[in-house]
Ligand SMILES: Nc1ncnc2c1ncn2[C@@H]1O[C@H](COP(=O)(O)OP(=O)(O)OP(=O)(O)O)[C@@H](O)[C@H]1O
């Protein structure tokens with residue numbers, strides 16, 4: 001049983017023009033087995049929250065705390081956070097030229113597991129994860145995300161989620177850019193990871209469709225850099241109908 | 251043993267072609283003060299396959315096939331006692347690379363080396379030159395591709411720390427012949443190579459690939475010159491370099507000339523440099539001169555930058571430690587070129603060498 005505890009998190013980006021405050025005190029607790037959906041308008045700071053938890057160097061933490069089972073996440077390097085059990089499926093996965101998917105996956109699995117996976121079982125494991133997500137095995141030999149379509153990048157993220165078996169995963173708009181079949185396939189991957197590892201999920205999305213596959217226990221409305229309302233799955237339906245008008249503006 | 255004659259135009263360092271080169275470290279190759287030994291270092295590593303011969307031809311019997319304004323090339327032509335000639339007979343198709351290597355030189359002595367490689371009509375071959383040891387070496391390699399032939403020409407500059415190597419690698423490419431080169435420069439104090447191409451007839455093509463990795467104090471200079479003087483020839487240039495450490499200096503010049511007669515030319519050149527630390531300097535000067543509008547395409551690009559933070563973040567967010575992430579990115583950066591060397595042991599040796607250089611970079 002793991003818990004990611006976010007308390008009063010304040011985050012800025014530093015530009016030539018000075019500090020730009022983006023997160024203004026986020027409180028959120030995610031435990032193993034739970035699914036939290038975050039919905040909110042463009043630019044409200046959802047990706048900033050995701051990246052800040054993962055440790056992206058662009059963001060400066062100006063206040064608050066993030067702990068995983070009591071350990072101070074904000075003091076950890078990016079790779080330490082991943083090894084501690086955090087995973088971020090990115091809204092825009094990065095291309096890494098010259099690094100093959102198979103080399104990348106094996107390097108990551110070795111780092112996370114603390115030892116190189118046995119070659120024989122590993123090959124089978126990767127193949128199984130690819131097949132389950134309807135990915136052509138030829139992807140193994142391609143360079144990480146290079147020339148992948150939007151949907152292929154998202155499948156690749158969820159494949160890593162299944163192979164790396166984190167405790168808590170943040171999925172940043174994993175559903176964006178997926179066709180209806182891919183949405184189902186990718187969602188099933190997330191559900192498998194939840195069931196296999198009692199994964200806790202923080203799901204950032206703009207649409208209720210993915211929530212039909214990955215049923216949220218909690219829905220949070222995000223606006224202007226903080227959570228402004230919380231509720232159950234019914235809140236998502238209300239947002240889809242009425243939009244964010246009552247949360248933004250004044 | 252002889253001392254170089256001095257009736258050449260000794261470069262002063264103010265000339266365009268020499269403005270980047272630290273002449274004080276040239277061990278006298280450029281001004282004729284080097285002591286030239288009689289050792290001829292280039293030899294074949296293994297027994298040569300059928301249809302391939304290597305011989306030494308004395309200077310008086312060598313025909314002239316190309317000119318150069320470069321003082322090193324002029325000295326080599328005038329003073330090398332013999333020319334090493336590797337000949338690949340017409341129509342021969344070799345599946346295995348031919349390896350050339352160096353006999354060890356006496357430290358402090360210089361060599362002027364003249365080399366010619368002739369690939370007969372319709373022949374296909376791969377030649378790999380493994381350059382190591384400590385040298386002061388001026389060299390001219392003329393590579394003649396007869397009609398319809400193919401040559402992949404790989405040179406590895408893995409010289410030891412105090413070496414000086416100044417060379418021209420000059421390809422003369424006939425109708426429908428294809429030349430590919432992979433130039434790797436990772437060792438030596440001062441390395442200055444002129445990879446040059448001369449197209450003789452339409453349908454000829456050249457792909458010049460290169461990688462270099464300069465660390466503290468090393469000067470690696472590659473001056474490409476591709477001369478499109480005939481119609482319908484194609485050229486591609488792609489050099490990638492990494493630099494780390496104080497006074498690491500690389501120079502990449504990409505001169506491509508499309509003459510008025512060269513209608514239907516198709517050319518693109520690219521140079522990318524990765525700066526791994528402060529104190530290193532990469533000069534990159536692409537230069538496209540176009541005298542006809544009737545071409546298929548002509549372009550160039552040059553970038554010099556540091557590690558891509560997004561790439562490192564992505565890898566680290568999957569648990570990969572910083573050092574390892576940097577290693578993956580740098581290996582990936584070079585893999586595009588190194589994968590063209592048809593010898594896995596050499597590929598792995600170069601990658602391990604790169605890992606080693608990278609490990610020294612630190613934070
Ligand atoms: N370098 C920067 N300079 C100025 N503003 C920035 C910078 N980086 C981020 N921002 C701003 O921070 C805000 C939050 O961005 P973020 O990507 O977190 O939004 P989001 O909620 O994920 O939006 P979306 O739904 O469109 O993905 C945006 O208004 C964005 O423009």
Ligand SMILES: [Mg+2]
Pocket residue numbers: 046047048091172173
């Ligand atoms: Mg976003």
